[in-house]
Amino acid sequence: MFHKIVLLLLFLVIGAVFYFSWLSDPGFGGETYLPRWLLNWSNQYYNLRTAVPFLALGFLLEVYTEHSDVNDLSNNSNRKLNFIQNIVFAAIIVCIAEGGQFVIQRRSPDLADVFFGIAGSIIGALGYNLLKKLKNAKQT
Numbered sequence: 001m002f003h004k005i006v007l008l009l010l011f012l013v014i015g016a017v018f019y020f021s022w023l024s025d026p027g028f029g030g031e032t033y034l035p036r037w038l039l040n041w042s043n044q045y046y047n048l049r050t051a052v053p054f055l056a057l058g059f060l061l062e063v064y065t066e067h068s069d070v071n072d073l074s075n076n077s078n079r080k081l082n083f084i085q086n087i088v089f090a091a092i093i094v095c096i097a098e099g100g101q102f103v104i105q106r107r108s109p110d111l112a113d114v115f116f117g118i119a120g121s122i123i124g125a126l127g128y129n130l131l132k133k134l135k136n137a138k139q140t
Helices: 002-021 036-044 048-068 076-103 111-139
Strands: none
């Protein structure tokens, strides 16, 4: 059940990335359901806002791969490979999101968004691994 919840959260985050990346208004002007302070912040920190959903994506990818490898006696090299695969997957997602902006009026892809997306997923994945190490250290 936990595995399915994490998978659902992954799909929701990826869907949100595509939704917000492919809006015709890059300033989110028509998004009346978002609080004004969040709209102001996202317009002030234009590229940084790309990293925010990728923090969650990197975190959830680490959770998903760890719990799908429970039956494996995962050694250190296997965890490193999973980490690299998760970052590559996040990079593919951000490249698709940015590439889709080629066909949307008033939007244009930005290489800085690709960088911030990848950086956000790395920070999210490292955050998960740090929390896991802290939890394991507390238990011993």
